[in-house]
Amino acid sequence: MSVTDPAHAGVGVPLRAWVQRRRDRPPPVTGTLAGMQLDIHGPRFTWPGGPEAIGPTFASLAQTAEAIGVRTLSVMDHWFQMEMLWPAEEPMLEGYTTLSFAAAKTERLRFRMLVGGVTYRHPGLLAKTVTTLDVLSGGRAELGLGAAWYEREHRGLGVPFPPLRERYERLSETLQICFQMWSDDNGPFKGKYYELAETICEPRPISRPRPPVLIGGSGERKTLRLVAKYADACNIFAGPTDHIAHKLDVLRRHCDNEGRDYDRINKTMLARNDPFGDAVDFLADAQRYRDLGIDTLIFVPSGDPVAYTRQLGGDLGARLRDL
Secondary structure, three states: OOOHHHHHHHOOHHHHHHHHHHHHHOOOOOOOOHHHOOEEEOOOOOOOHHHHHHHHHHHHHHHHHHHHOOEEEEEOOOOOOOOOOOOOOOOOHHHHHHHHHHOOOOOOOOEEEOEEEOOOOOOOHHHHHHHHHHOOOOOOEEEEEOOOHHHHHHHHHHHOOOOOOHHHHHHHHHHHHHHHOOOOOOOOOOOOOOOOOOOOOOOOOOOOOOOEEEEOOOOOHHHHHHHHHOEEEEEEEEOOOOHHHHHHHHHHHHHHHOOOHHOOEEEEEEEOOOOOOOOHHHHHHHHHHHHOOEEEEEOOOOHHHHHHHHHOOOOOHHHHHHH
């Protein structure tokens, strides 16, 4: 990719002049945020020092993320490490306990799963768990949810793993239950898979009108339709710009069908490449995704997660935020 490409314009100029140039441009017409939001996602706890170092390292990661202006810190909702990337026997922590620990170490940082598996917790207990995190953190919890997929950990720990179609139906019912528990309706809920005699949830969440909901995945017939119906945010699987453009077009059509404002849904995506390898190319790609409507890039620290996050808070992060 040539540095003379218009998408690279400004990358070689001083930061202050580049920022001013970006501010002089008209605001984007898509998305919910004025500029590109940077979030941090932690998929591993395999850090030097063994189990004794996990707590201090994760606390430092959360505090560093908050210090550089990251909005949301997320972890995976898994019980075994993902075997297609790393050994299943690697350290893995329960997600909501982990996020609650980080919430106690911070003041502004928001927290969510990326993304919670619908099969792991009964919907009523899930709503209560997210509410607890929201109350104790002062209104900083979000519900990240998906249809679940990791069959090995289900079988390994004795968790039922229904067929995909049923998992999607359970996902829809789970969202309905959470919404009811976060409303003034304390009455019963009767669905195909779940039946609750009462939906009392006290104390109520501090977040108003409720904790924001993110649905993860890019399935066009089911997942993105559920995003349009229920979610405040989506997490689109990373891919080439034409792939992302197509997925967002599908989401827009689902929003039209559901009577939802497409622009009010925060569109998130994991950063595809190393941001520090070739900053010119990375910024150019990020600009293209932002132009398509991606509001938030989620970064996955490699190596030392605290040092990575601190580096993200420098010049590159400032330029990304101003896209």
